[in-house]
Structure formats: structure tokens, C-alpha cells
Amino acid sequence: MPELPEVETTRRGIAPALEQQKITAVIVRNKKLRWIVPIEISRDLAGQTVQKVQRRGKYLLLACDTGTVIIHLGMSGSLRILSVAIAANKHDHVDLIFGKQCLRFNDPRRFGCVLWTQKDALLHPLLKNLGPEPLSTAFSGSYLFRCANKRHVPIKNFLMDSSIVVGVGNIYANEALFIAGIHPQQAAGSISLAQFQCLAKTIKEVLRAAIKQGGTTLRNFSNSDGKPGYFKQKLNVYGRGGLACLTCKTILEEIRLGQRSTVYCPQCQILTL
DNA sequence: AAATTCTCCTGAAGGC
């Protein structure tokens, strides 16, 4: 599933093919995504130029002449740059046509979205309440410490709350907590400033490393096989429940936290009072 | 307000 590193990889992959290019047409084969693809998108976008391809959290923003296309890949979405001559496959729901090329949105589970707004995109209801970017200086241990004050929510849920910080999905929440040595069920408000500083640093490192790896597969995804830059991250805990901790050999435990698979080492990540 | 649960969807994996 696309996490922030993949969305950023996608952004870097499609930006060169789209920026300063004119949209000649829009094809919507299935408008029933997470939200209905607005009918106006076809009429409004034709003739507009994509000025810039940006990212906010896991949202991709195509800044055009009079508005912004807001795209989310959801669980299973991907974007590819293709020749318009290539026939659409199953789950190819939306094409933005640029002459002979197109940006094709494919999403089997349809948890993603393709929206269009002519207002300030950052004030859009989906974007206006987002927390800071994890790779920005605004995101720090002291920031997390302040946000967590008096909150009893498990730290893992807290990290995955997009109003606290964007882009930290299930995989990296698990991984970062393991590396920082914090139990996923630890109440957010009970974590020390020092621990949060470690955690913030860890999150940045893990995301940066993943983006770097996404970059290595960047070449593939925009032309041939259609796999979005899917980094084969070496994961410490995610997907390893019941296996030995790579640090101490203790069997990793797997629990459900907020409907999400949560894996941790009961030895390396001790729950404290 | 804060925390928890529900919901969307379909491919993959497991059971028989």
C-alpha cells in the first residue's frame, strides 16, 4: 500500500512528464471512487496546463491554471504515464490526456480519489486539518510532546492520526516504534520529551531511507511494468508477528490496534506506567 | 473533546 515514500516517489516520477504540459482531455471510466469524481473535471480541465506536481501528506496535487487536481492513492491506487494508444485495463478509472501521453489512475479497491477544486487546495476540507509534514522542521520531538499532552490514546494510533502528522502509515508506525523502543500501546501523554525526540528522529530516518529506496525503482514505474516504485524495505517488525526479533530473538507479538495489525517486540518495547 | 468503531472495496490467501 502506498505510504508517504511511495507517494513521493510517484510524484517525482510523474512530475517531469506533466509539468508545463497541457491537458487536452479527461476520461472518467468509473467515477465511483472513495468520493465521486466530480463531473466538472472534464469540462474544466481541458486546455489547462499543469503548473506543478506537489504532495501534501499522501495527497498528490496537480496545480493547474485555475485550480488543483487532488489525488489520493488509497490502498491500492497507482499512477502511470502511458501512451494514449495503450488500451485501458481493468480498474483504470481515470485518464488525464496530454496529447499523445496520458496520466492513468488505476485503483482496484477504489479507496483512492480524484478530485478537482478551483479554490485554494490547502483549504480543501480534506487538507485543511492536516498536521505537519514529517520531513519538515515543524515536525519534531517537542512538537509531538506538546500534542500528546494529557492524551491517553496509544502512541501508535497517535502517530497515524493525520491531524498530528501526515504520511505515517501502519507500516512505518510499527517500524519507528520498534526502532525507538516504545511499546505501541503506550499512552501518548506518558511519553517523555527525550523519547519523543528519539521517535521524531527515527520517523524521519525511516521515511528518508524508504524514499531513497523508492527512488531506485523510480525508473520502472512510469513506463513499462506498471509497478509503482515499491521499495523492498527491510522491515524489522511489520509482517513478522510470531517470528524472532532481529535484535534480541524474542518472539514478536501481534495485536490489533484500531483495526490495524500491530507488531512489536515485548522485550525491546516495554510498556511503562 | 477524545477515543473507538464503522465503512468503503477487491485481490490474495487459506480451508475444505
Place this chain on the structure above:
DNA sequence: TGCCTTCAGGAGAATT
């Protein structure tokens, strides 16, 4: 081999 069931999961909406 094939059909049926279960599960995963981003994140907004609904509920407690």
C-alpha cells in the same frame, strides 16, 4: 481444481 470465507488496510464519518 474450484468455490467459499477471511483478511488487509487509508482515513473520513459516525458513534460512544
